[in-house]
Amino acid sequence: EDQVTQSPEALRLQEGESSSLNCSYTVSGLRGLFWYRQDPGKGPEFLFTLYSAGEEKEKERLKATLTKKESFLHITAPKPEDSATYLCAVHSGYSTLTFGKGTMLLVSP
Amino acid sequence: AAGVIQSPRHLIKEKRETATLKCYPIPRHDTVYWYQQGPGQDPQFLISFYEKMQSDKGSIPDRFSAQQFSDYHSELNMSSLELGDSALYFCASSLGLLSRKETQYFGPGTRLLVL
Numbered sequence: 001e002d003q004v005t006q007s008p009e010a011l012r013l014q015e016g017e018s019s020s021l022n023c024s025y026t027v028s029g030l031r032g033l034f035w036y037r038q039d040p041g042k043g044p045e046f047l048f049t050l051y052s053a054g055e056e057k058e059k060e061r062l063k064a065t066l067t068k069k070e071s072f073l074h075i076t077a078p079k080p081e082d083s084a085t086y087l088c089a090v091h092s093g094y095s096t097l098t099f100g101k102g103t104m105l106l107v108s109p
Numbered sequence: 110a111a112g113v114i115q116s117p118r119h120l121i122k123e124k125r126e127t128a129t130l131k132c133y134p135i136p137r138h139d140t141v142y143w144y145q146q147g148p149g150q151d152p153q154f155l156i157s158f159y160e161k162m163q164s165d166k167g168s169i170p171d172r173f174s175a176q177q178f179s180d181y182h183s184e185l186n187m188s189s190l191e192l193g194d195s196a197l198y199f200c201a202s203s204l205g206l207l208s209r210k211e212t213q214y215f216g217p218g219t220r221l222l223v224l
Contacts, residue, residue, distance in 0.1 A: 097213060100151060
């Protein structure tokens with residue numbers, strides 16, 4: 001059974017204080033690892049897809065990396081508008097995603 | 110850019126009633142997925158459709174059924190509602206199945222409250 005563990009569960013940063021979110025996974029044949037951002041009461045917003053170890057993708061202040069066991073979402077100089085829950089999901093089966101429980105990020109001004 | 114549309118956005122029902130949630134995928138997307146997200150929980154996959162055929166099935170209760178229509182929109186039918194069905198229900202769509210390295214894009218969700 002696929003397992004996705006995200007840490008920390010919650011993270012509070014000061015504006016401009018860089019940090020990283022972790023997503024550890026156990027799957028039988030990774031086909032893709034996805035990062036989504038979710039604001040309260042809203043649908044997950046797609047950020048990145050990573051397919052193979054060593055792959056990196058960047059978007060504004062976010063950078064996602066992938067190894068054979070985990071993925072990191074690096075947040076550089078975060079702003080209050082980056083506050084959200086960040087979800088990691090893996091695709092190993094036919095068409096489904098298995099999500100982690102997310103990291104709730106709060107960036108204070 | 111057009112996104113996934115879900116209706117209604119909010120729904121209040123009583124126990125044992127039925128509910129129908131609708132999902133309109135991004136134009137040209139032929140695959141639809143349904144997820145259930147309880148309070149403070151991660152989204153749990155329910156069911157998916159590709160080209161109007163069921164493609165995968167997750168933890169969907171027998172009281173629920175779904176289908177995809179010729180215009181690719183999908184409906185999730187929920188009967189004999191229970192208090193525990195209260196959750197956010199998300200629809201996602203993609204162009205082709207994930208096995209082809211496509212990305213799922215999520216709608217805003219329908220918040221269902223069962224009283």
